[in-house]
Amino acid sequence: MSDLLTVRGLRLGFGKTEVVHGVDLQVLEGPYGLGVIGESGSGKTTIGRAVLRLHPALDGSITYRGCDVLTMTRVELSAYRREVQLVFQDGDGALDPRMSVQSAIAEPLAIHRTVARGERRDRVAALLAEVGLGSDLLARYPHELSGGERQRVVIARALALEPKLLVLDEPTSALDVTVQERVLQLIERLREHRSLGYILISHNLAVIDRLSESCVVLYQGAVVERGRTRDLLTTPLHPYTRALRAAVPELGVGRPPSTSRLTDGPPQTSSLLQPAGQGCSYADRCPLAVKMCRSQTPVLREVAGREIACHRAEDSLSL
Amino acid sequence: MKDLLNSEMMPAPTPDLQGEPRRRRPAAWPGWRVARRFPLLNIGMVLAALVILASLLAPWITPYPADAGAVIHPDLVLEAPSFAHWFGTDAVGRDIFTRVLFGGRVSIAIVVGVLLISAVIGLSIGLAAGFFGGWLDAVLMRVTDVFLAFPALLLAVALAAMLSASAVNAALAIAFTWWPWYARLARGQAASIRRQGYADAAIVLGAGRARLLIRHLLPNASTAVFVQMSLDAAGIILTAATLSYLGLGAQDPIPEWGLMVAQGQPLATTAWWVITFPGLAILVTAVAFNFIGDGLQNVFDPKRGRS
Numbered sequence: 192m193s194d195l196l197t198v199r200g201l202r203l204g205f206g207k208t209e210v211v212h213g214v215d216l217q218v219l220e221g222p223y224g225l226g227v228i229g230e231s232g233s234g235k236t237t238i239g240r241a242v243l244r245l246h247p248a249l250d251g252s253i254t255y256r257g258c259d260v261l262t263m264t265r266v267e268l269s270a271y272r273r274e275v276q277l278v279f280q281d282g283d284g285a286l287d288p289r290m291s292v293q294s295a296i297a298e299p300l301a302i303h304r305t306v307a308r309g310e311r312r313d314r315v316a317a318l319l320a321e322v323g324l325g326s327d328l329l330a331r332y333p334h335e336l337s338g339g340e341r342q343r344v345v346i347a348r349a350l351a352l353e354p355k356l357l358v359l360d361e362p363t364s365a366l367d368v369t370v371q372e373r374v375l376q377l378i379e380r381l382r383e384h385r386s387l388g389y390i391l392i393s394h395n396l397a398v399i400d401r402l403s404e405s406c407v408v409l410y411q412g413a414v415v416e417r418g419r420t421r422d423l424l425t426t427p428l429h430p431y432t433r434a435l436r437a438a439v440p441e442l443g444v445g446r447p448p449s450t451s452r453l454t455d456g457p458p459q460t461s462s463l464l465q466p467a468g469q470g471c472s473y474a475d476r477c478p479l480a481v482k483m484c485r486s487q488t489p490v491l492r493e494v495a496g497r498e499i500a501c502h503r504a505e506d507s508l509s510l
Numbered sequence: 511m512k513d514l515l516n517s518e519m520m521p522a523p524t525p526d527l528q529g530e531p532r533r534r535r536p537a538a539w540p541g542w543r544v545a546r547r548f549p550l551l552n553i554g555m556v557l558a559a560l561v562i563l564a565s566l567l568a569p570w571i572t573p574y575p576a577d578a579g580a581v582i583h584p585d586l587v588l589e590a591p592s593f594a595h596w597f598g599t600d601a602v603g604r605d606i607f608t609r610v611l612f613g614g615r616v617s618i619a620i621v622v623g624v625l626l627i628s629a630v631i632g633l634s635i636g637l638a639a640g641f642f643g644g645w646l647d648a649v650l651m652r653v654t655d656v657f658l659a660f661p662a663l664l665l666a667v668a669l670a671a672m673l674s675a676s677a678v679n680a681a682l683a684i685a686f687t688w689w690p691w692y693a694r695l696a697r698g699q700a701a702s703i704r705r706q707g708y709a710d711a712a713i714v715l716g717a718g719r720a721r722l723l724i725r726h727l728l729p730n731a732s733t734a735v736f737v738q739m740s741l742d743a744a745g746i747i748l749t750a751a752t753l754s755y756l757g758l759g760a761q762d763p764i765p766e767w768g769l770m771v772a773q774g775q776p777l778a779t780t781a782w783w784v785i786t787f788p789g790l791a792i793l794v795t796a797v798a799f800n801f802i803g804d805g806l807q808n809v810f811d812p813k814r815g816r817s
Contacts, residue, residue, distance in 0.1 A: 243714050269716055277714050284707035289729040298725075299715040348715070 194254070195220050195356055195388040196242070196275075201251035203237050203412075210234045211241075211412040213251065218356060219404075221388035226399035226406030226420055228435065234412040235392045236280065239358040242390065243277045244268060255356070273303060276349040280361040285345045286333040292319070292344055293329040299351045318347040322377055339370035343377065350381070357389040363398060371398075378402055396439050400424050408432045411472045418497025428507045429499050430477045471502070479503045551805020557798035561791075565614025577604035578612035580763035588781045598783035600773065606783060609765035610791045616766045617795065620681045620750045625739050627685035632692020633735060637727055639693070640700025641719075651697065657690040666749060670758035677750075677766065680759035684749050688742070695738055699731035733810055741803030744796035751792050767792045 196218040203211035211234040218225045229235045240246040242253060244260065253260040255271060263271055279285035286295055296315045300306045306314045316326040322343040333341055342362065349357060362378065363371040375398065381387055382402075391403050399406055399420060406423055408416040408431065416429040427433045470485040471477070477484065483502050494504040501507070546552070569575050573594075577583075583603030591598040597606035639650040657665070669683035703709060703726065712722050751768025753759035760766035762773070767788040774785030 240710075245710055245713065272714055272716055277711070279707045279711060285711045287708040287712070287726050287730065289726075298712070298717070302716040302721065345711075348711075352715070 193220055194218070195223070195256060196390075197252075197254045198238075198242070199252045199254075201238065201241060201253065202249040203234065203241050203246060204249050209249065209412070211238060214238060214407075214409070214412070214414055216390070216407065217405075218388045218390060221355065221386040222382040223388045224382065224403035225388075225390050226403030227390060227392045227409060228394065228396065228399055228406055228432075229409030230394060232411075233409040235409055236360055238409075239277065239360045239390065239392050242358055243272065243275060245277075269303075273305075273352045274354050275356045275358070276352065276354040277358045278346055278349050278360065278362055280365070286341060288333050290332070291329065292331050292333075292336070295333075295344065296348045296351055299348065303352060305352065314351075318351055319344075321350065321381075322347045323373065337370075338366050339373060342366060342370075342374055346374075346377065346381075350385070353385070355386075355388060357387055358392070359389055360392045361394070362391070364393065364395065375401060396424060396435060408435070413472065414491060414498075414500065415473065416497060416499045416501075417491065418499075422495075422497055426495075428494060428497070428504050429473075429501050430479050430503075430507065431473050433507070434476075471500075479506060548805045548808055550801045551809065554798045554801025554803075554805060557794060558802060561614055561795050561798060562618060564611050565618055568608075568611040568615060572605070572608040572611050574605040574608045575612075577608045578763075578765050588777070588784070590781075591783050597787040598781065600770070600784050601777065601781075606770075606787050609770060610767070610787050613765040613767045613770065613788060613791060614795070616677055616760060616764060617747050617750060620677060620684070621743050621746045623678075623681045624685045624688055624746045624750075625742065627682075628689035628692050629735060629739060631685075631689040632694075633696045633728070633731070635689075636693040636696025636698075637700045637723060637731065640697040641704060641723055641727060643701070647697070650693070654690045654693045657687065658694070660687075662687040663749060663752065666753065667756065667758060670753050675758050675761055677754075677760035677764060680750055680753045683753065683758075684746060688746070691742075692735060692738065695734060696731055699734050700727050703727050703730050737803065737806045737810055740799060740806050743799035743803070747792060747796050747799070 194217055196216070198214060198216035200213045200215065201211060202209060202213055210232075214234075216225060216227070216238070227235045227238065237246055241248055242260075244263075248261055255275065258267070258271070260271060290298070293312070293315055296318055297311045300311050300314060301308075312329075315329065319326055319328060324340060324343055324347070328336065328340065328344075333344075336344065342365070346362070359378070363374050366374060378389075379402065382389065391399060393399050403420045405418065406420045407414045408423065408429065410431050416423060416427070416432045423432060424436065427436045470487060471480070471489050474480040474484040481503065487502070489500040489502050491498040491500045492504075493499075495508060564571070568578070572578075581602075581604060583599070586595075586599050586603035588601060589595055589599040589603075595605050595607065597610060600606055600609070635650050635654065639647040665687045666683045669686055670680050673679035673683065709722065709726060712726055717725070747767075750759060751766070751771065754766045754768035755772040757772070760769050762769065770788035771785055771792070774781070774788065777784050
């Protein structure tokens with residue numbers, strides 16, 4: 192299988208603060224899902240925005256089907272954005288409060304003139320049906336919709352241009368559990384019907400488990416573990432992945448050893464501002480940290496069929 | 511005023527003693543419930559409607575339409591209010607009721623003119639500054655700040671004094687001092703809308719700058735501008751009256767309220783009606799538009815109205 196999207200050494204920042212430190216990602220031709228796991232502030236949303244060129248890259252490369260995304264001209268970028276779409280985190284803010292559902296979903300069709308004016312209404316109704324909504328919603332405005340309906344309208348709008356790749360940024364985190372389930376089913380259905388490739392950004396391991404073939408775990412803007420989703424979630428090796436895994440509430444099932452629990456929140460800004468290259472960024476929270484972890488920055492290496500950035504990966508295996 | 515609004519909030523329909531749910535009267539028009547929840551808005555709208563209607567219909571409903579112009583009735587000078595002259599007559603014998611009603615047309619024309627000019631200029635400058643940011647924003651906003659640095663009334667007076675005294679020039683002078691407020695408002699709106707998810711969404715969907723500005727920024731910024739316009743109407747009426755009162759606006763025989771007040775001032779002790787009725791007209795109209803502006807602000811900002 193060939194690559195749909197390849198990200199190499201991507202560095203991103205706000206002003207002078209670098210928040211993403213050289214991330215590699217790979218999405219194969221669909222149907223294929225790449226999960227991106229991380230807590231708030233890990234840079235996952237910014238990566239998603241950078242893929243759509245909504246956020247400038249400091250360094251690195253993004254390649255879509257062999258084309259360099261970062262050097263695209265206006266015209267090329269417009270064509271690229273027809274094939275790659277972003278589904279926003281919060282369906283509420285992603286819809287213009289002054290636009291009806293009909294005009295919102297018809298907007299990309301009108302901009303790119305992919306569908307003749309007279310046929311747009313039918314096309315919009317078909318898109319709504321595809322995400323499981325009735326055409327009675329066409330005249331409604333965002334504030335008249337429920338959270339789940341809004342999220343599905345956002346998905347329908349992203350599908351209007353028949354993209355090959357979707358960036359799904361926390362598609363379910365703002366929704367009730369029952370509504371989440373329906374949106375997840377929708378994504379499952381769409382990936383098969385439309386052969387979609389997608390980057391699924393989430394902090395919800397259950398969502399990642401269900402919808403992605405492979406995944407990366409981000410910690411403070413760097414990949415700490417990468418591999419097949421099944422492997423990572425059943426036998427997490429990096430202490431951070433293990434901690435995330437242990438933080439998932441389960442019903443009557445045993446938990447991994449308590450040494451891997453997250454005991455405190457993410458570090459404060461002061462430690463974020465520490466110069467990179469001064470040891471492992473997770474060392475302060477890590478139950479396995481040794482002297483070397485604070486002096487040498489671990490790099491990604493292959494251990495047990497995955498890539499992991501941890502000096503003590505082998506020790507984790509035996510835990 | 512907030513307490514008053516709160517006490518007038520409609521309670522949720524509750525079952526009455528018979529246990530039968532109380533029915534809400536079906537609304538004749540969709541705005542009816544809004545109007546009931548915001549009584550001041552309601553009063554303001556009724557008052558403003560009366561003022562506007564009376565001014566528009568002035569030629570047909572006033573007893574002496576000719577008195578709105580340059581006529582003299584030496585036999586009717588300074589008559590006290592009576593059945594023939596409800597508001598009395600002025601120093602040259604013209605019917606004040608007629609002139610007050612016609613005066614509404616002048617005030618409305620000035621308000622509409624000033625609001626249109628300042629909203630168009632202010633929106634263009636403010637949206638451009640907020641949308642493009644950078645040096646354009648800095649330049650446009652510094653220019654705006656220069657205008658805002660002068661007291662508005664003083665600037666309007668100075669400008670009106672430079673131009674020849676007329677209602678049109680008074681309107682231009684007021685608009686000249688008024689647009690910077692709209693520019694500031696629109697800039698803030700544009701800058702905040704620009705950061706909303708739907709602005710990014712539009713870009714990803716392929717929208718160019720023009721589309722983003724016209725289809726997304728303008729409609730979303732317009733609510734705040736619209737509310738501001740209704741709040742400003744009263745201020746413009748007062749400023750226009752002030753300019754004519756100072757002799758810098760409309761000139762006799764134009765029945766402008768501020769001018770009529772100025773003409774009545776020396777007679778205030780001997781013929782109170784000459785100054786009183788145009789003054790009341792200014793008061794009622796200004797209060798009406800203030801109520802509307804305040805009310806609209808509450809309607810469009812539920813947090814403000816309910817907190």
